[in-house]
Amino acid sequence: MTTEAGLDTDEVTEQPTWSRWVIIGGTLLAVLLIGATAGMFFTRAVDDPATATPAAGSVEVGFAQDMSTHHLQAVTMAGIARDRTTDPEIKQLSFDIERTQLEQVGRMKGWLMLWDQPEQPIGAPMQWMTETMTGHDGMSMAPSSVNPAEGPLMPGMATDTDLKKLRSLSGREFDVYFLQLMLRHHQGGTSMAQYAAAHSTLPALKALVNSILTSQGAEMDQIKLMLSGRGAQPLPA
Template sequence: MSSERTPLTVRVFVAIAGTVALLLLGAAGGMLIKVPSDQRVETNPTPVDIGFAQDMSVHHEQAVTMATLARERAADVAVRQLAFDIETNQRGQIGRMQGWLSLWNQPAQAAGAPMEWMADSGHGGHHGGGSGGGLMPGMASTEELARLQKLSGPEFDVEFLRLMLRHHEGGAPMAEFGAQRAAIPAVRNLAANMLGSQKTESELMRRMIAERGSTPLPAS
């Protein structure tokens, strides 16, 4: 079957699954190598470590889906390059987080409401608006994703940038919480890296949106 006929979500799932498999193999091989303490992933995670890895994986998966679409469809080469960077970075981060969950013998996704692990800060158990049901902050609804898939040309570029900017900024509090409160150094470091890289990308997207005569979406 050609890639043009393969559903986008299937292609994203296959790519992510391959990343996770490679990372798990790397983790097994890494047992023979001395790993720096700030990169070592202990086997006694707290609910924050587990919840961050589970929910941020889900949050990232939607970003990868949108970025994959933009990499293939965006009219502007600058938008395609940004989409490639986001897809590559977040797919790799999903692989790390899912690898940790496997090592911890934890499910890939949380069974309860999203962000329950942040409950003590007042951010837990978020249920987003729209028809998506249980969406975490910044995530696009089913209707918004369907509309994006129907757009083309400069109109697609602008809407992708607006959705991705909101997505990045919506996930920032979760990354900040993980960076401050996760018990495992490798989890804290990854969350802090997400904050830094996504802040830079968000600033770029704000400029790109303004250059195209549009404005950011309201926070969700």
């Protein structure tokens, strides 16, 4: 069918694939910026000015630095899955993870900017965790877990080898391995958030921790059901 101008209506209405990804990318960037703005505003609004500037090495600064890095790996894995899977359920989960965690990263980077602290910690991660704890599902919460080949890793983080394997898979194998990695990643992030909540009195941080525990708790339940529906189990603890 053509219009009076001689244009094919299918050509007029069909949106190119690259255009859809530009829109998605723009949406996710906007989410990050909104999170940063909200983080700065909320911190200024609710915290006592006398106690609202945590120092380098504090739980608050360390958590914001390390959890931002932890979240960004989840965003990376979710982006891989969104681009490669053909499973609509996994596509939706991936987009939800990207959107939620980018907003939370924005908040934490907003805090670090207000506190005049670098986005990345100096030295090994997890130095703000001065006590050894047992975290979610029995995961070790030592201040720094060390992978001999790749250095210190935070709880639940995928190694370079894990990510290389993920990128090498396709179809059902890809979907299952993505879900397994993301479940382990969420478990580690949840344990970090619980530790921060137990060792900080900062209202803005406690509000973010509650948001993380709520969103990742729901996603962990969902992922476990998705693995079961695909005849698969979580990775060993």
